[in-house]
Amino acid sequence: QRHKFWETQPVGQFKDLNDTSMPEGPIEPPTAISEVKQEPYNLPNLYEWVTCDMNSEDTCAEVYNLLSNNYVEDDENMFRFNYSKEFLRWALHPPGYYKTWHIGVCVKSSKKLVAFITGIPARIRVRSDVVSMAEVNFLCVHKKLRSKRLAPVMIKEVTRRVHLENIWQAAYTAGVVLPTPITSCQYWHRSLNPKKLIDVGFSRLGPRMTMSRTLKLYKLPDLPVTPGFRKMELRDVPAVTRLLRAYLMQFVVAPDLDELDVEHWVLPKEGVVDSYVVESPENHTITDFCSFYTLPSSILGHPTHSILKAAYSYYNVSTKTPLVQLMNDALIVAKQKGFDVFNALDVMHNESFLKELKYGPGDGKLHYYLYNYRIKNILRPSELGLVLL
Numbered sequence: 001q002r003h004k005f006w007e008t009q010p011v012g013q014f015k016d017l018n019d020t021s022m023p024e025g026p027i028e029p030p031t032a033i034s035e036v037k038q039e040p041y042n043l044p045n046l047y048e049w050v051t052c053d054m055n056s057e058d059t060c061a062e063v064y065n066l067l068s069n070n071y072v073e074d075d076e077n078m079f080r081f082n083y084s085k086e087f088l089r090w091a092l093h094p095p096g097y098y099k100t101w102h103i104g105v106c107v108k109s110s111k112k113l114v115a116f117i118t119g120i121p122a123r124i125r126v127r128s129d130v131v132s133m134a135e136v137n138f139l140c141v142h143k144k145l146r147s148k149r150l151a152p153v154m155i156k157e158v159t160r161r162v163h164l165e166n167i168w169q170a171a172y173t174a175g176v177v178l179p180t181p182i183t184s185c186q187y188w189h190r191s192l193n194p195k196k197l198i199d200v201g202f203s204r205l206g207p208r209m210t211m212s213r214t215l216k217l218y219k220l221p222d223l224p225v226t227p228g229f230r231k232m233e234l235r236d237v238p239a240v241t242r243l244l245r246a247y248l249m250q251f252v253v254a255p256d257l258d259e260l261d262v263e264h265w266v267l268p269k270e271g272v273v274d275s276y277v278v279e280s281p282e283n284h285t286i287t288d289f290c291s292f293y294t295l296p297s298s299i300l301g302h303p304t305h306s307i308l309k310a311a312y313s314y315y316n317v318s319t320k321t322p323l324v325q326l327m328n329d330a331l332i333v334a335k336q337k338g339f340d341v342f343n344a345l346d347v348m349h350n351e352s353f354l355k356e357l358k359y360g361p362g363d364g365k366l367h368y369y370l371y372n373y374r375i376k377n378i379l380r381p382s383e384l385g386l387v388l389l
């Protein structure tokens with residue numbers, strides 16, 4: 001029945017929701033590493049664990065193919081995330097990563113990869129508590145192996161390997177409601193190429209709208225309007241780190257990023273992540289920053305279009321330029337780079353620009369979770385300063 005697995009885990013349980021006596025913080029205490037199960041969990045007979053070295057071209061290609069054919073689809077099964085190999089290597093190789101947290105399940109006989117789950121280390125602040133956590137992502141079971149209860153054993157195995165590194169908390173997201181979200185975010189889409197979005201069924205022509213009126217509605221200038229708006233460079237890392245750290249302090253849950261993290265996560269990487277700074281023309285200080293990551297989706301079963309080019313809002317900081325103007329410049333450069341749509345969650349201050357910049361609401365929600373860490377009351381999305389890939 002529902003949540004058979006999650007009711008056995010140290011996560012906020014629905015039945016505890018209004019029990020205000022429970023303190024905020026870890027649900028279970030850490031244990032000695034010697035107490036952690038030393039050997040991997042048992043898999044069903046035909047399968048075996050494999051550690052995926054994403055620096056190996058062959059392994060990265062196998063992971064790419066598994067995800068490209070079996071990972072998350074939208075509610076109407078019209079689109080499927082299509083993370084690129086460069087993106088996967090970026091997402092899984094942040095400073096301090098553990099190869100052993102990139103876990104595959106293979107068929108013993110054929111060595112075929114049929115399932116995958118990953119963790120990466122992250123320092124996440126919850127209120128004033130900076131916690132070493134694992135960010136768990138890319139849980140994927142081949143379509144032909146669903147309902148074999150593989151996911152629970154994969155979650156237990158990545159948890160075991162995280163425990164072996166003396167880390168006892170985790171953060172993850174899901175499109176489904178599990179025990180118990182710390183917040184539930186609405187996603188929003190801003191059309192950049194409305195004709196293609198309507199052709200492939202991502203968007204529909206509005207009521208009393210013609211195609212030409214729709215093209216005019218979403219038209220953008222060719223160039224950013226903010227003076228000093230330019231691509232981020234390595235020399236900007238110290239300034240962007242200062243901006244970002246100060247900005248993220250206002251949120252209840254946010255990553256605790258140092259200069260090495262900023263260099264990895266937000267320095268532009270072709271086809272993976274784009275980032276821009278506003279360098280004030282008068283005194284050359286960095287006053288604002290915006291970024292978005294590249295996550296295309298396969299368009300399932302369309303005769304002429306196979307890929308939806310989507311940009312996802314990442315971290316944005318405005319201290320001088322109005323956020324709405326900064327985010328409009330992000331739309332302008334994303335359109336110039338050939339993206340079809342720009343997606344954003346209603347986290348941080350995003351709500352302040354979504355309607356004005358003509359975003360439309362998506363048809364689903366993205367729920368955020370913490371493992372082995374209780375939050376007293378569910379957060380508003382605007383209290384969340386964490387964007388997962």
Ligand SMILES: COc1cccc(CC(=N)NC(=O)c2cccnc2OC2CCNCC2)c1
Binds near residue numbers: 073075080081312364
């Ligand atoms: C358009 O193609 C899609 C292909 C698969 C799923 C979805 C809907 C969806 N589930 N979208 C999101 O989860 C989403 C919407 C806006 C911003 N970030 C998002 O998810 C991110 C963060 C979580 N991991 C996936 C990427 C759309």
